[in-house]
Amino acid sequence: MNASPALFVKMGVDAWHAQNSRVEKLLNELPESRLEAETAPGRNTGKYLLGHLVAVSDRMLETLGWGPRLHPELDEPFLLNPDRSGIAMPSVAELKQHWKEVNDKLNAHIARAQPEEWFSRHLSVSEDDFAKEPHRNKLNLLINRAVHTGMHLGQMNYLTEKK
């Protein structure tokens, strides 16, 4: 049985990259104006979901101990408030730059991190809780965030042309 920590790290990291690549591809394909549209009537716009994903990735820098984060100003419009809250948002072009910048930084850390780091606790779990729940490590956070990205990607896909 090959169940080495390095193999498991690869599985989690691959899942993360796969979802991010799919978002990246979508961002490259969609006209920027299209991202301003609602993904479904009355639901989040592509722009809001993009800002939300950037804010979540940006927070990961701190939660994974690779901080400081780059864009804490995204929390207010994209994490703490719903779409159409009236709070000022960066433009789509700015959000796309932030997306690249945040993910480049995150991915550089991901590429360098050794297995022992992945199996250490992330910073939104206390030492006491981690002693009781040792699966709440950095890799687990990454896997959960891959699922989260995939969930919103499914919604952003509704901005593409219908076949």
Place this chain on the structure above:
Amino acid sequence: MNASPALFVKMGVDAWHAQNSRVEKLLNELPESRLEAETAPGRNTGKYLLGHLVAVSDRMLETLGWGPRLHPELDEPFLLNPDRSGIAMPSVAELKQHWKEVNDKLNAHIARAQPEEWFSRHLSVSEDDFAKEPHRNKLNLLINRAVHTGMHLGQMNYLTEKK
């Protein structure tokens, strides 16, 4: 560092169960008639996505070596053809029964599987390929399917009342 195979298994299995529980909760909350609706204009109906998720889970029984699958008849309407193909579909009530039946069987195997089984190859990868790419194991398939379920869950969530 706690990086035991059993811990990895828990991380992957938890991700799978988390997504399935969220689908389950949605199915319990939504009126059956609501699942007949499109998740967004011109996009897949809730019914199609439910059938699609059941068919994918059902196939997993064979891919994970726990076959035979229970509902191969779901491939035609929900995997090989798009929504509104005109191919006969079971009713929503039947699909909900299939969902329960397929996931109960899958989850019973998941609960019994030992770490060495999770790190063995799944049956859609050949022995040769697995020798070269040992991360393509059963646990990896489960993680990828959790992401897949999450992606469609994000779309099915559009069937809920707007806040």
